[in-house]
Amino acid sequence: MLGKGSKLYxxxxxxxxxxxxxDLFANNSLLGYRKMSQMLEHCPVCHQMYEPEPGYYYGAMFVSYGLTTGPTLAIVGLMMMFSEEITLWMFVGALLLSLVLFLPAIFKLSRAIWINIFISYNPEAATHPQARGH
Ligand SMILES: [Zn+2]
Incomplete structure (x- = not known):
């Protein structure tokens, strides 16, 4: 399932x-904060443009909201083991905590998901790059 050729990969x-x-990012680690938001302009291997038009990643914001839900609910779940009730502020705290902890991962994954919605795998791409002029 995680093999090359699947969008999950x-x-x-x-x-x-x-x-x-x-790679998609200058620092291609999910947890690294360094150069976190620095996406490459195009693929170093097949020359696919990563930002075909300005504002391309506007919609990735909504993907990132969805991705934030997972860790937030996990932290709220942990809190429920230690507390009788969950207040609004505890919930907000869980949200902020997951944002701080997972911001690089959420940012990168949401962009990776977004670009995968529009661009499909082409096994020829690595060996026959576009726009190389020969
Ligand atoms: Zn490529």
């Missing part, structure tokens, strides 16, 4: 959605 490994070889 490209998303989890933060690889180019087209060739599954090139």
């Amino acid at each position: 490209s998303i989890c490994k933060l690889k180019c959605p087209r060739c599954h070889e090139g």
Whole structure:
């Protein structure tokens, strides 16, 4: 399921959605804060553009909201083991905590998911790059 050719591979490994070889980010680690938001302009292997038009990743924001829900609910679940009731502020705290802890992962995964919605894997891409002129 996580093999090359599946969208999950490209998303989890933060690889180019087209060739599954090139990295998507300057710092391609899910937990690294360094250069967190620095996405490459195009794939170093198949030259797929990562931002075909300005504002392309606007919709990725909504994906990131969805991704934030997971860790937030997990933290709220942990709180429920130690507390009788969950107040609004505890919930907000859980939300902020998961944002701080998982911001790099949420940012990168949401962009990887977003670009995978529009660009499909092409096994030829790595060996026959586009726009190379020969
Ligand atoms: Zn590529």
